[in-house]
Amino acid sequence: MKSGRRIIDMHVHTDDSPDADIPAADVAARAAGEGLLGIGFVAHVDFHPADRCRGAFSAEAYSRSLERAREMPGSPVLLTGIEVGEPHLFIAEAMEKADGMCLDFVTGGLHWIGERSVLDASGFAGVDPLALVEEYLRVSVEMASDASIDILAHLGVWRRGLARAGGRVDIDETRLWPGLLWRLFEAMTDRGIALEVNTAGLRRPESVTYPTASVLRFYRECGGRIVTIGSDTHSESHAFYGLSQGVEILASVGFTEAFGFRDRRPFPYPIKA
Numbered sequence: 262m263k264s265g266r267r268i269i270d271m272h273v274h275t276d277d278s279p280d281a282d283i284p285a286a287d288v289a290a291r292a293a294g295e296g297l298l299g300i301g302f303v304a305h306v307d308f309h310p311a312d313r314c315r316g317a318f319s320a321e322a323y324s325r326s327l328e329r330a331r332e333m334p335g336s337p338v339l340l341t342g343i344e345v346g347e348p349h350l351f352i353a354e355a356m357e358k359a360d361g362m363c364l365d366f367v368t369g370g371l372h373w374i375g376e377r378s379v380l381d382a383s384g385f386a387g388v389d390p391l392a393l394v395e396e397y398l399r400v401s402v403e404m405a406s407d408a409s410i411d412i413l414a415h416l417g418v419w420r421r422g423l424a425r426a427g428g429r430v431d432i433d434e435t436r437l438w439p440g441l442l443w444r445l446f447e448a449m450t451d452r453g454i455a456l457e458v459n460t461a462g463l464r465r466p467e468s469v470t471y472p473t474a475s476v477l478r479f480y481r482e483c484g485g486r487i488v489t490i491g492s493d494t495h496s497e498s499h500a501f502y503g504l505s506q507g508v509e510i511l512a513s514v515g516f517t518e519a520f521g522f523r524d525r526r527p528f529p530y531p532i533k534a
């Protein structure tokens with residue numbers, strides 16, 4: 262998987278986020294070497310009181326870091342984004358923090374349901390996991406209906422926390438909550454919000470994309486067409502992991518193109534499995 266992946270990886274963190282350690286310029290150089298079409302950089306912009314990235318975002322430092330990446334010779338297309346945690350609650354604060362930046366896109370990521378992190382085993386302690394997942398979907402509908410975001414990140418990332426808690430993750434949301442998913446996808450298509458295929462789950466025990474192929478098929482049946490592909494890279498060791506498999510999954514459920522965002526507007530490019 263070293264060359265010719267004509268993919269825009271729309272979910273790449275840099276050392277501008279406290280939980281990531283790879284400089285933007287290094288990511289750009291590596292992407293050029295691997296033949297990627299482009300990178301959508303994101304930095305965490307978080308306000309949840311218990312989030313480790315809370316308060317860490319600096320628009321100035323992040324902008325400088327992306328400038329250095331753009332100076333690298335032979336860089337692929339480099340797009341500027343932020344990942345706002347719980348945007349239904351914090352989008353206004355996040356946009357204030359990013360004031361002055363020319364953002365190509367804003368990604369919304371749901372990591373917390375109240376005081377419970379769906380990314381960690383502790384989030385599932387003492388609760389019925391299905392009830393928490395259902396609540397995660399309800400809040401996702403709220404996010405897609407209310408928050409000014411361009412991309413909905415890693416739908417189904419609760420599998421990471423549930424797998425860590427020792428729970429079964431072979432849950433088919435399309436069977437259990439088709440009505441909630443339909444409402445979610447209706448809100449997204451109405452508002453032009455893209456659904457991300459996040460490939461980070463492929464390197465974890467749950468070994469699936471977020472969302473799964475089944476949910477992606479349902480999204481397409483509901484009329485969803487705007488999809489992005491993202492590896493959720495945080496370090497050198499797993500940079501761009503699973504992108505080709507993400508494309509294969511998209512193609513297998515009928516998608517022939519994926520999207521990037523520039524100036525907060527989607528643009529398509531063809532994908533080949």
Ligand SMILES: [Zn+2]
Nearest residue numbers: 344370414415
């Ligand atoms: Zn996230």
Ligand SMILES: [Zn+2]
Nearest residue numbers: 272274344493
């Ligand atoms: Zn992320």
